[in-house]
Amino acid sequence: MREWRQEVKNAAKREWTGEPFDAGPLMVTISYVYDEDRLDVDNIPKPILDALKQVVFPDDSRITDLLCRRRDLKDNLQVQTFSPVLGEALARSTPFVHIVVDHAPDQGVIS
Numbered sequence: 001m002r003e004w005r006q007e008v009k010n011a012a013k014r015e016w017t018g019e020p021f022d023a024g025p026l027m028v029t030i031s032y033v034y035d036e037d038r039l040d041v042d043n044i045p046k047p048i049l050d051a052l053k054q055v056v057f058p059d060d061s062r063i064t065d066l067l068c069r070r071r072d073l074k075d076n077l078q079v080q081t082f083s084p085v086l087g088e089a090l091a092r093s094t095p096f097v098h099i100v101v102d103h104a105p106d107q108g109v110i111s
Helices: 002-015 046-053 084-092
Strands: 025-035 061-072 096-103
Touching: 002 046, 002 084, 025 046, 046 061, 046 096
Parallel strands: 025 061
Antiparallel strands: 025 096
């Protein structure tokens, strides 16, 4: 697990072009796309969030909203919000994790 966490951290350093989020609550969306070996969805976020600390955000206590999804690469996946990074990952046809970090929605609303 330690090696995988470091791999996620290294990928974040390569892909994250901005400064770490410095203020306000955050939302993280994780899409875990697998082929043969699949993880339970509840085991996916923790090591990823730990790996992103100090790269994308200073501390994971800032995360107030989290969406984690698990999808089979063999399914006919449809992309609603395309990004070049996501497109490249899908084109490789190998398992991957796609992570989006953004400002969290209104903290006074539960939907």
